[in-house]
Amino acid sequence: MILALIGLAVGVLLGVICPVTVPLAYSKLLSVALLASLDSVFGGFRSAMENKFDNTVFISGFFVNALLAAFLVYVGDYLSIDLYYVALLAFGLRIFQNLAIIRRYFLKKY
Amino acid sequence: MISFKQGHISIAFVCMVLGFMFALQFRATLEQKASLPYQRVEELSARLLQTEKERDLLQGKIDELQNSPGSLAEVRAIQELRLRSGAAAAEGPGVVVTIDDSKTTAKAGENQNLYIIHDDDLLKVINELRAAGAEALSVNGQRLLGTSEIRCAGPTLSVNNVRSAPPYEIRAIGDPSTLEGALKMRGGVAETLKVWGIQMDIRTSDNLQVPAYKGSFQFKYAKAVRPQEVTP
Structure with missing residues (x-):
């Protein structure tokens, strides 16, 4: 747990220091990818509470979900299908669902 | 506390990537907000600069034409005509x-x-x-x-x-x-x-x-007649 927090802090620091900036056109993709990875993290948290946490599933889900979401939005842009909002909705819904389940576990535990 | 049974390092790595993305997106959003009015200013100032350049170029052309070499008599005749016509103050x-x-x-x-x-x-x-x-x-x-x-x-x-x-x-x-x-x-x-x-x-x-006449001279109907064409 501590290691995860340290990793997060290091990541934020890297992102602040790193001179890389996302072009305006791709900031949409990054936001979808970010949401997808957030969803994966909450999903992983939930599975950890359920004692079903699988490292491979978590890590593969994290990257594949993020990349696929970004890719789909990118392709959708060219087909004039605005998948951006769909992705936002789907991932947002799942995040809130996971949060509710996590909350219930906490309530049961303590 | 919750314990992940395996792969502490990989989870830390994932968290690092997540934090990196967070920071990147945050900065991109900040920049986007700041840059829109800024872009407008830049565009306008570029246009101003270009217009000023154009104006200077045209002004230079006017000066060049006005000071274009001619015989002294010609220049004096033009100056007198400009004074008489009201084109000169x-x-x-x-x-x-x-x-x-x-x-x-x-x-x-x-x-x-x-x-x-x-x-x-x-x-x-x-x-x-x-x-x-x-x-x-x-x-x-x-x-x-x-x-x-x-x-x-x-x-x-x-x-x-x-x-x-x-x-x-x-x-x-x-x-x-x-x-x-x-x-x-x-x-x-x-x-x-x-x-x-x-x-x-x-x-x-x-x-x-x-002051000089500020308008422009336009002759739609009248045309100058050459001296030799004048009939008595």
Whole structure:
């Protein structure tokens, strides 16, 4: 747990220091990818509470979900299908669902 | 506390990637918010710079054309023509005549129009000045040309299609005493206008500026005739 927090802090620091900036056109993709990875993290948290946490599933889900979401939005842009909002909705819904389940576990535990 | 059974390092790595993405997205959003008005400013300043460059270029062209080499006689002829046509500002001794509406109010039953300045009053003054040898004239900053009109436009007067309201300031370059005398002579314009209480102030000056004509010269119908084509 501590290691995860340290990793997060290091990541934020890297992102602040790193001179890389996302072009305006791709900031949409990054936001979808970010949401997808957030969803994966909450999903992983939930599975950890359920004692079903699988490292491979978590890590593969994290990257594949993020990349696929970004890719789909990118392709959708060219087909004039605005998948951006769909992705936002789907991932947002799942995040809130996971949060509710996590909350219930906490309530049961303590 | 929750414990992940395996892969501490990989989870830390995932968290690091997540934090990195967070920071990146945060910065991108900040930048996006800041950059939109900034882009507009940059675009406008670029356009301003370009327009200024264009203006300087055109100004340079004008200077170049005006100073283009010609014989001295040619240059002098052009300068004289510019002065005569009103394309060049003129200066010299002359008079400044300021005319304003009458301050006396019309008596009952009297025509109020008699107490205000009309286009023909101004025309009379200008005609008198011209007769006295005025070389350059302007009314309220409008140079009088051969084509200038002096016309009643409601409560104002229109000169060179520019309207102006009283008081009218007529500048005339010529011999100051002659010009002044022409206006003030017995039975002259000044005396006639005085009857109606119209205020007329004549001031002589040694160095008077008469502005150049600001409009453009366009001849739609008239064409210059070459000297040899003139039939007697």
